[in-house]
Amino acid sequence: MPHVLVLNASYEPLGVVPLRRALVLVLENKALCLEESGAFLHSETQVVPAPSVVRLKRFVRVPYRGPVPLTRRALFARDGGRCMYCGAVATSVDHVIPRSRGGTHAWENVVAACRRCNHVKADRHLREIGWRLRHQPAPPTGLAWRIIGTGHRDPRWLPYLQPYGAEDVMARIDSVADAPVRALTTG
Incomplete structure (x- = not known):
């Protein structure tokens, strides 16, 4: 099932929810659809575009979340x-x-x-x-990691995550993923 990025009324990223939950927020008039995924959901009487990014209409106070959880x-x-x-x-x-x-x-x-x-x-x-790590492991920081760390990524989310360091996060992830496969060093 696809997932949807949820933004606070201030456009701060809050999290990622399943498509069904996001659609309920939009249909109950609690959120606005900012980006559509291109797919459509059909009911007996309606055809609704599936959201990719929604913004809550009311501001939600978020308590301090601490470091990104290790999952x-x-x-x-x-x-x-x-x-x-x-x-x-x-x-x-x-x-x-x-x-x-x-x-x-x-x-x-x-x-x-x-x-x-x-x-x-x-x-x-x-x-x-005699092995070495390709990169020194470090804890991820920033709101973008909370979203990308869920494992769900959609290119339509990037403009909403850019102010929170998403480009750096995506570049780091993509540079590690695109790096050539290296042989193990022994010595």
């Missing part, structure tokens, strides 16, 4: 869906410093990895096997 989906978005060791398609999560050796489950210590690299590395330190 598998957000981690894969940060790393562009690529293994941080070899650049292949990532299928698993790996702790750079293994938890069995005192590593934490934090943004600075968790990376996306392919099955092969995760299996070969096992619970060893990188220096023990």
